[in-house]
Amino acid sequence: MGSIKNLITTMGENAKNAAKTLRSATTVAKNSALINIANQIDQNRTNILKANKQDLANGKDKGLEVALLDRLMLDDERLNDIIESLNQIVNLPDPIGEITNLKYQPSGIQVGKMRVPLGVLGIIYESRPNVTIDAAALCLKSGNSVILRGGSEAIHSNHALYACVKQGIKQAGLNENCAQLIDTRNREAVIELVQASDYVDAIIPRGGKGLVEAISNSSKVPLIKHLDGICHTYIDKDADTQKAISIAFNAKTRRYGVCNATETLLVHAYAVGRILPELIAQYLAKGMELRGCEETLKLSNKITVATEKDWNTEYLDAVLSIRIVSSMSDAIKHIDKYSSGHTESIVSENYTRSRRFITEVDSASVMINASTGLADGFEYGLGAEIGISTDKFHVRGPVGLEGLTSQKFIVLGDGHIRQ
Amino acid sequence: MGSIKNLITTMGENAKNAAKTLRSATTVAKNSALINIANQIDQNRTNILKANKQDLANGKDKGLEVALLDRLMLDDERLNDIIESLNQIVNLPDPIGEITNLKYQPSGIQVGKMRVPLGVLGIIYESRPNVTIDAAALCLKSGNSVILRGGSEAIHSNHALYACVKQGIKQAGLNENCAQLIDTRNREAVIELVQASDYVDAIIPRGGKGLVEAISNSSKVPLIKHLDGICHTYIDKDADTQKAISIAFNAKTRRYGVCNATETLLVHAYAVGRILPELIAQYLAKGMELRGCEETLKLSNKITVATEKDWNTEYLDAVLSIRIVSSMSDAIKHIDKYSSGHTESIVSENYTRSRRFITEVDSASVMINASTGLADGFEYGLGAEIGISTDKFHVRGPVGLEGLTSQKFIVLGDGHIRQ
Known part of the structure; x- marks a missing residue:
C-alpha cells in the first residue's frame, strides 16, 4: 500500500509538472505528437498484436466471457481505426487559448474568457485497449496531462x-x-489515484456501472461520469405515424447494448391505434421481448406485464418496456421519475407540446422528432467523444475536447485601478 | 442526529420537488417573487431590525469580536442596500432557456445547447444576514431551489x-x-446537508477558509468554492512607471481585507530603481508593514526580511511582501509555486511578455495593466456575484448567474434516425 501510494504521488507530481509545460504548448507541437503516435502504432503493429495475443490467451485461461474477449481483441483493422481516430483528432481545432466575449466594461477595462486546460486528468477504463490511445490523444489535444489506468486483462x-x-x-x-500509464495490476492504485486531489483535477471513469459507482464512492477528485442510460421515446397524440414508427424502431433496435438506446416507449393513448400495433409487429419480427403496462397487453399476447423494476432498468438488450399514457404531462412525470437523465425524445407535430417537452424535460439531451440513437459526440459535431456525462456539474451530455477544459478571465487595462 | 438527518432529507425532497416546477417558471414569475421579497423587507423593517438587535445582544453577551458584530449588524441603510441588490437582480437577463449554437449537422439534425438550472443548491454562510437574501435571489433568478444555512449568531x-x-x-x-432556511443551530445539519447528494446538486460555502476546508473534507456534493486569495502583481522591466505605481498601490491598499488584494509584489530587477523607492514610500506613508527578499532590504530600513511563510500567506491586512526577480520567467515560477490561483496582474508595455503572461499564468483572473482589485463580478459585467471560484471545474473566477446553471443539448429533427 505504501509503495503504491508513493508510485501515485510520484506520477501525480510528474503529471502536474508536465501540465505546466503542456498548457502553453503550441497546436503544432500537440498535433505532431498525435501524428507521431499514429506512426509509432503503424510501425509497431507486430509488437502490439503480439502483446494483445498474450492478453487474449491469459483471458481465455481465466475464462473471460466472449463479449469481453471481443472488446479486448486487436487486429490490423482495429489498429487502422485507432490511427484514423488519431488523424481525426489532429484535424480538430485546438480549443486552448480561444478568447471569447472580450467586452469593454464601464470602468474601461476589457474583460473576456480564455479557454484553458483543466490540468491533470485521470482516466480509468476497462478492457478496450483503444481507450489508451483515444484518451491520451484527447487529453493531449486539450492541453491536459493524463494518468491512464486500463483494465488488468x-x-x-x-x-x-x-x-x-x-x-x-x-x-x-x-x-x-x-x-503516463499505471502499469501495476494492484487495485490500490485506482483508490490512490482517485484520492490524489493535490495532483489530479478530474477523473473520468469509462466503464460499466459497477466501476463508476465504486469510483464515485471513493473519489476525492471531481468526476466526469456516466451512470445509466435509461432513455425514453414519447409518441405524442399528434405524432406523425411514419416518423413515430421509424424513430421508435431505430431508437431501440439500431444497437441494443448502447447507452443511448431507448429502453422505455411512452405512447399517448390517442396515438396507440394507428402506431403501436405496427410498431409491436416490427419489434416482434426482430425477435425482441416486450413488456408493457396493462393497457398494452390488449395489443398482443406476446407482451408480458412490466413491473416497477422494468421502468427502472437499462436493459442493454433486445427488451423494451412500453407504457400508454393519457397526457404529455404523464409522460413527463414518468420520465422525471425513471429517467437516468441521459436522452429523451418526443415525436410530435404539435408546436406547443414540442416546445414544452424540450423545456421541461431535464435530461442531458432532449430531442424532437429524432432517434435517441443520435445522442453522440460525433453526431453532435463535437468531432470526438471521451464519454457522455449524465451529471449537470461542469459538463453535460456528450463530452468532447471542450468538456476537458476550463475558462479563465482575462482583463486588459491601461493602468486601470479600482475606485 | 436521527432527527437532523430526517429534517435534511425532508428539506431535500421538498427542494427537489420545488426545483422541478422552478426550472420552467417564467421570467415574469421569478422577477415578481424578487420584487415581492423587496417589498416584504421594506414593510417589515421593524421586525427585521428587532430580530437583528437580539442577535447583536446575544453576540455581545458571548463576547463576539467587533468586526464580527459589524458584519452581523443591520440598519436601515443596509436594508436599503439589500433592497437595491434585489432590484438589480430583477434587471438582469434571465439566463434560463437561452439556446446557443443551434447548428445543422451532417445528418440533417439541428443541435444546440439550452441553459438550464443546476437544480438544488445548498448555501452555507457565516455571519452576514444579507447573504440570506442575496443567495436566495440569485438562486431563484437562475431557476435553482435553495437550502440556506446561515451562521448561528x-x-x-x-x-x-x-x-x-x-x-x-x-x-x-x-x-x-x-x-428553505435551516433554522436549527445544530451543526450536524451542515454535515447532513453536504452529504445529501441525492437531493443537492451543488454546495456553495461562503465564509472563511476554516469553513470552506471543513466543508470540502466532508462534502459528497460538488462545491463551488473559494479558498485563498494570494494575488500577485508583477511589475515588468518595461512597465510604465506611473501605471506601475498606481496599480500596485491600488491593488494592495484599496481594501486590505478582501480576497482580490495583492499580497505579493514581484518587481523585475531593471524596474526597481525608477519604481520601487517611490512605491515603498507610498506604502509606508499609508502605515503599512513591508516584508521583502534580501534585495529589497537595501531600499529601506523599514522593510523586514520575508520568510517562506510570507510568500504563502494571505495577509488580509496592511502587510505586503515584495520580491525582486531577474526575469518574467522567475516571476511566473514564483506565481506557480505560491499563488492560490485567484488573480494575478502584469504591468508592462511589452507586447510579447504581456501576451505570454496571460497565456502562461494559470489563475482564475489574469490581467494586464490593471489592479487585481478589479477582480469582481460587478466589474466583470456579471451583474451580480455569489462568490469567486478558485476551482477550475465547472466555474472559475467570479460566479454570476451563469455559474449556477448547466447546459443540456437539444436536438431538432424531422423524423431523423441514426444510420
Whole structure:
C-alpha cells in the first residue's frame, strides 16, 4: 500500500509538472505528437498484436466471457481505426487559448474568457485497449496531462500502445510525462489515484456501472461520469405515424447494448391505434421481448406485464418496456421519475407540446422528432467523444475536447485601478 | 442526529420537488417573487431590525469580536442596500432557456445547447444576514431551489429575512420550497446537508477558509468554492512607471481585507530603481508593514526580511511582501509555486511578455495593466456575484448567474434516425 501510494504521488507530481509545460504548448507541437503516435502504432503493429495475443490467451485461461474477449481483441483493422481516430483528432481545432466575449466594461477595462486546460486528468477504463490511445490523444489535444489506468486483462496491449504514446510525445519535444500509464495490476492504485486531489483535477471513469459507482464512492477528485442510460421515446397524440414508427424502431433496435438506446416507449393513448400495433409487429419480427403496462397487453399476447423494476432498468438488450399514457404531462412525470437523465425524445407535430417537452424535460439531451440513437459526440459535431456525462456539474451530455477544459478571465487595462 | 438527518432529507425532497416546477417558471414569475421579497423587507423593517438587535445582544453577551458584530449588524441603510441588490437582480437577463449554437449537422439534425438550472443548491454562510437574501435571489433568478444555512449568531435576523423570502415567493405563485432556511443551530445539519447528494446538486460555502476546508473534507456534493486569495502583481522591466505605481498601490491598499488584494509584489530587477523607492514610500506613508527578499532590504530600513511563510500567506491586512526577480520567467515560477490561483496582474508595455503572461499564468483572473482589485463580478459585467471560484471545474473566477446553471443539448429533427 505504501509503495503504491508513493508510485501515485510520484506520477501525480510528474503529471502536474508536465501540465505546466503542456498548457502553453503550441497546436503544432500537440498535433505532431498525435501524428507521431499514429506512426509509432503503424510501425509497431507486430509488437502490439503480439502483446494483445498474450492478453487474449491469459483471458481465455481465466475464462473471460466472449463479449469481453471481443472488446479486448486487436487486429490490423482495429489498429487502422485507432490511427484514423488519431488523424481525426489532429484535424480538430485546438480549443486552448480561444478568447471569447472580450467586452469593454464601464470602468474601461476589457474583460473576456480564455479557454484553458483543466490540468491533470485521470482516466480509468476497462478492457478496450483503444481507450489508451483515444484518451491520451484527447487529453493531449486539450492541453491536459493524463494518468491512464486500463483494465488488468489488457495490461500487455496497453503497455505496447502506451510505448507508442510515450515515443510520439518525446519525438514532438514535449514532456514525456504528459501521458503516463499505471502499469501495476494492484487495485490500490485506482483508490490512490482517485484520492490524489493535490495532483489530479478530474477523473473520468469509462466503464460499466459497477466501476463508476465504486469510483464515485471513493473519489476525492471531481468526476466526469456516466451512470445509466435509461432513455425514453414519447409518441405524442399528434405524432406523425411514419416518423413515430421509424424513430421508435431505430431508437431501440439500431444497437441494443448502447447507452443511448431507448429502453422505455411512452405512447399517448390517442396515438396507440394507428402506431403501436405496427410498431409491436416490427419489434416482434426482430425477435425482441416486450413488456408493457396493462393497457398494452390488449395489443398482443406476446407482451408480458412490466413491473416497477422494468421502468427502472437499462436493459442493454433486445427488451423494451412500453407504457400508454393519457397526457404529455404523464409522460413527463414518468420520465422525471425513471429517467437516468441521459436522452429523451418526443415525436410530435404539435408546436406547443414540442416546445414544452424540450423545456421541461431535464435530461442531458432532449430531442424532437429524432432517434435517441443520435445522442453522440460525433453526431453532435463535437468531432470526438471521451464519454457522455449524465451529471449537470461542469459538463453535460456528450463530452468532447471542450468538456476537458476550463475558462479563465482575462482583463486588459491601461493602468486601470479600482475606485 | 436521527432527527437532523430526517429534517435534511425532508428539506431535500421538498427542494427537489420545488426545483422541478422552478426550472420552467417564467421570467415574469421569478422577477415578481424578487420584487415581492423587496417589498416584504421594506414593510417589515421593524421586525427585521428587532430580530437583528437580539442577535447583536446575544453576540455581545458571548463576547463576539467587533468586526464580527459589524458584519452581523443591520440598519436601515443596509436594508436599503439589500433592497437595491434585489432590484438589480430583477434587471438582469434571465439566463434560463437561452439556446446557443443551434447548428445543422451532417445528418440533417439541428443541435444546440439550452441553459438550464443546476437544480438544488445548498448555501452555507457565516455571519452576514444579507447573504440570506442575496443567495436566495440569485438562486431563484437562475431557476435553482435553495437550502440556506446561515451562521448561528445571525439566526434571528436570518429568520426574519427568510420570512420575507417565503412570503414573496408565495405571493408570486411559486412553490414556497424554492427557498428553505435551516433554522436549527445544530451543526450536524451542515454535515447532513453536504452529504445529501441525492437531493443537492451543488454546495456553495461562503465564509472563511476554516469553513470552506471543513466543508470540502466532508462534502459528497460538488462545491463551488473559494479558498485563498494570494494575488500577485508583477511589475515588468518595461512597465510604465506611473501605471506601475498606481496599480500596485491600488491593488494592495484599496481594501486590505478582501480576497482580490495583492499580497505579493514581484518587481523585475531593471524596474526597481525608477519604481520601487517611490512605491515603498507610498506604502509606508499609508502605515503599512513591508516584508521583502534580501534585495529589497537595501531600499529601506523599514522593510523586514520575508520568510517562506510570507510568500504563502494571505495577509488580509496592511502587510505586503515584495520580491525582486531577474526575469518574467522567475516571476511566473514564483506565481506557480505560491499563488492560490485567484488573480494575478502584469504591468508592462511589452507586447510579447504581456501576451505570454496571460497565456502562461494559470489563475482564475489574469490581467494586464490593471489592479487585481478589479477582480469582481460587478466589474466583470456579471451583474451580480455569489462568490469567486478558485476551482477550475465547472466555474472559475467570479460566479454570476451563469455559474449556477448547466447546459443540456437539444436536438431538432424531422423524423431523423441514426444510420
